[in-house]
């Protein structure tokens with residue numbers, strides 16, 4: 001019902017979808033992920049302005065099905081397959097492009113994939129790209145950081161070729177990391193540490209859900225924001241404020257600073273730990289320029305961490321409950 005893959009696969013670049021003038025088709029990469037998903041969700045709130053094509057390699061996954069039910073058109077494409085990219089991009093007005101590192105953890109692959117998508121967009125006559133970019137961490141602090149250096153190289157490419165209008169967004173740490181990679185770490189029953197290597201420095205942060213709204217606004221006003229690089233952030237936040245909110249919203253559990261340092265992450269052996277260390281060193285040095293005022297202009301309803309935690313406390317509580325139950329099972 002939802003797959004139009006076969007429909008698009010019959011078309012090539014150059015044929016027209018008979019676009020209604022006011023309704024613009026936006027192709028969203030990474031649509032089944034957190035970031036792309038937030039962009040899809042926002043664009044779908046205004047079907048008169050936007051028609052959304054959600055790109056995935058897995059059109060029959062649950063995530064794809066949910067996107068289709070919400071009103072997105074699911075298109076099957078892979079960054080490694082130029083033809084599939086062209087089919088997905090055919091006749092589109094705009095593209096939200098985020099590439100991905102963590103599946104392969106290979107910077108060069110991420111760069112090639114980003115370039116493939118940009119080349120295909122140009123080939124298909126797409127008018128405008130919003131790109132999830134980054135500063136080069138290697139250039140700034142002399143240490144490699146695969147996932148951000150790759151995005152910096154893709155930025156450089158789109159600027160250098162100058163063949164398509166674009167806006168680059170640069171993201172800070174997002175709050176949703178507290179539910180995944182930086183979730184509270186159990187020390188003992190009822191006592192949890194937050195494993196961020198902040199070393200008493202505040203960092204820029206945002207909710208990924210709020211990024212979607214900012215991106216939608218950029219698509220709405222693409223002429224205004226064309227050619228600009230926009231550093232998004234909801235606030236600068238330090239461990240003190242983070243712990244205060246944890247204590248305020250999550251009861252019957254003690255939260256403490258893990259006191260982890262960038263050096264600790266450098267010495268860890270899990271894949272990507274050195275990339276994470278370099279990223280936090282870059283954050284700590286305050287080399288990331290983020291524009292709080294413009295972010296709020298793009299999304300006047302943006303939330304700070306305290307509000308985000310209030311809205312997501314059930315998810316943190318579920319993480320704590322799972323941990324405690326797991327430990328109990330192991331004790332038996």
Ligand SMILES: NC(=O)c1ccc[n+]([C@@H]2O[C@H](COP(=O)([O-])OP(=O)(O)OC[C@H]3O[C@@H](n4cnc5c(N)ncnc54)[C@H](OP(=O)(O)O)[C@@H]3O)[C@@H](O)[C@H]2O)c1
Nearest residue numbers: 030031032033034035056057058078079099100172173174
């Ligand atoms: N600022 C932060 O705090 C922060 C935190 C986490 C991530 N990030 C960055 O934000 C970006 C998005 O992360 P996310 O967490 O939203 O992603 P995610 O949830 O891990 O999802 C990955 C997405 O990439 C798509 N994808 C992967 N390889 C692909 C390929 N070869 N061709 C086409 N699509 C492909 C997947 O599509 P299918 O699987 O459906 O095909 C999926 O939609 C990443 O670049 C990541 O580095 C930033």
